Amino acid sequence: MNKKALALFATLITLIGITAGASAQTRRKVTLEASVPFEFVVANRAFPAGKYTFEMATGSPKVNDEAGVLLVRRGDSRLYAAVATEVAADSNAHVEPKLVFLRNGHRVFLSKVWRQGNTAGYILHTPSADVDELQESEVLTLGARAVDGGF
Numbered sequence: 069m070n071k072k073a074l075a076l077f078a079t080l081i082t083l084i085g086i087t088a089g090a091s092a093q094t095r096r097k098v099t100l101e102a103s104v105p106f107e108f109v110v111a112n113r114a115f116p117a118g119k120y121t122f123e124m125a126t127g128s129p130k131v132n133d134e135a136g137v138l139l140v141r142r143g144d145s146r147l148y149a150a151v152a153t154e155v156a157a158d159s160n161a162h163v164e165p166k167l168v169f170l171r172n173g174h175r176v177f178l179s180k181v182w183r184q185g186n187t188a189g190y191i192l193h194t195p196s197a198d199v200d201e202l203q204e205s206e207v208l209t210l211g212a213r214a215v216d217g218g219f
Contacts, residue, residue, distance in 0.1 A: 098124040100165045102212040108176045110149045119143035129155045129188040153190040165212040
């Protein structure tokens with residue numbers, strides 16, 4: 069009886085692995101590209117102005133997701149950051165991919181990453197706890213473009 073139970077358990081584990089692999093493949097990564105004309109900060113790392121890719125490594129976020137992973141790479145691949153994010157919901161789907169930055173004094177922080185056609189996006193921790201207190205001029209929005217089939 070122990071051999072039957074072990075075989076059944078092994079089969080169950082295999083089926084769970086196949087199912088998990090299939091669902092992971094359906095959530096393919098989304099890569100955005102943008103030219104950022106100013107220095108900005110992601111987590112604790114400063115990035116100079118330049119061409120960057122922003123990869124939603126855990127796939128396009130869904131409204132019910134709680135977290136995601138964002139990879140930021142400079143075009144020449146010398147600078148790289150991977151950061152855990154939260155998922156934010158918006159009432160309307162975004163017409164095009166975009167990046168939102170917050171200016172806090174002399175520093176600019178990457179704050180949100182939105183995918184085209186999606187109501188959910190990644191939100192990054194910034195030192196400014198209350199976004200509502202920021203003036204409109206301190207919120208900077210840049211358009212991005214999806215690459216590698218990121219639609």
